[in-house]
Amino acid sequence: MTDADNLIAFQGVKGANSDIACRAVFPDMETLPCYSFEDTFAAVRNGKARLAMIPIENSSAGRVADNHHLMPESGLHIIGEHYQKIEHQLLAPKGATLEGLRQVHSHVQALAQCREFLREHNIEPIVAADTAGAAEQVSLWNNKDVGAIATSMAGEIYGLDTLGTDVNDNADNTTRFLIMARDPIDPDPKDGMVVTTFVFKVRSVPAALYKALGGFATNGVNITKLESYITDGSFSVAQFYADVEGHPSERLVRLALEELSFFSKEVKILGVYPANSFRTQS
Numbered sequence: 234m235t236d237a238d239n240l241i242a243f244q245g246v247k248g249a250n251s252d253i254a255c256r257a258v259f260p261d262m263e264t265l266p267c268y269s270f271e272d273t274f275a276a277v278r279n280g281k282a283r284l285a286m287i288p289i290e291n292s293s294a295g296r297v298a299d300n301h302h303l304m305p306e307s308g309l310h311i312i313g314e315h316y317q318k319i320e321h322q323l324l325a326p327k328g329a330t331l332e333g334l335r336q337v338h339s340h341v342q343a344l345a346q347c348r349e350f351l352r353e354h355n356i357e358p359i360v361a362a363d364t365a366g367a368a369e370q371v372s373l374w375n376n377k378d379v380g381a382i383a384t385s386m387a388g389e390i391y392g393l394d395t396l397g398t399d400v401n402d403n404a405d406n407t408t409r410f411l412i413m414a415r416d417p418i419d420p421d422p423k424d425g426m427v428v429t430t431f432v433f434k435v436r437s438v439p440a441a442l443y444k445a446l447g448g449f450a451t452n453g454v455n456i457t458k459l460e461s462y463i464t465d466g467s468f469s470v471a472q473f474y475a476d477v478e479g480h481p482s483e484r485l486v487r488l489a490l491e492e493l494s495f496f497s498k499e500v501k502i503l504g505v506y507p508a509n510s511f512r513t514q515s
Contacts, residue, residue, distance in 0.1 A: 240265045240282035242273045245363035248387030252365065254317040254410050255286045268362075270299055274307040277415060285309065285413045290458075291319070292407045294345035301462055301474050304413075304503055305432050311504025313412035314428065316511035320406070321347055323397035324368050324388045325380035331396045338367040339382035342408075347382055349402040356380075368393060407511075411504070418506060422480040426508035428457070429486065430476050433493060433500040434464075441496050442473075448492025449477065452485040457512075480505060 242265040243251035255264045265282045267273040276282040287304070290296045304311075321343055325334060336357045337344075344351070344358040351358050361367035361381075368383040372391035380396065381387075388395055411430075420427050435441040449456050458476035479486035481502065494500050 238283045241284040242276040242282040243286045244270045244273045246365045248365035248390045278308050287411045293403045294342045309413040310417035311411050312414045312418045314509045315410040321382045321401045323400045324393040326375045329377035334380045335378045337380045340364045343382045346401045350400045420507045427480045428508045431502045433497045445496035448489040452489045454489045
């Protein structure tokens, strides 16, 4: 039985892009497949795994649905980030041909990242729970009309042929992952760039968002990500997700967060963690 301290959880089955991301960052750890993102968070929260690898956004298809909603209530903390280049393969049962494919199954994000390729070849996209799970199912069906978009690892695991390599529309297709744990960390800003991630809800007053974010502008704090999403059925309550460069203990960041709090109903820090070197390379 594998020690939970040496497990990192991800959503999907073996061979998923999240599985590959886990292995890239923590090659000495064992990966723990989970059916849903809720299960992935719960695995860490309940002590079944030490860490979780959570996809948050893709350079081609945008944010990963659900996770902005789930993270604030997960009880976990962001302790790191990872940028993984995504290379989608077109997989099918042995003997299948590209010309003969009528359907391709995969995660909604993967299908969006390969939209032009599928349209060009007149292949119908079918949404599945995850990429590697789609490959596993296609292998079980063994229907030469039906393929999957997944990783080369998934093709090897589930015995599928590769009918197309790197079929994503954007050659620089990259997914940003967040590494989450039960306990927060406190990186020293002197050791390099730090990212602070938080969510907030503004008060219902005119120009509230403008005023709430004004402190970041006046204090010269760089906001690298800002997204809003509805949190209730009335479409009247919006929550904002933000990444900023800097540590809350630094004077300018602290002043900006204080001003944000004054104009907000709630501010919740999800994590303070070292910036990945990908930020400075891109």
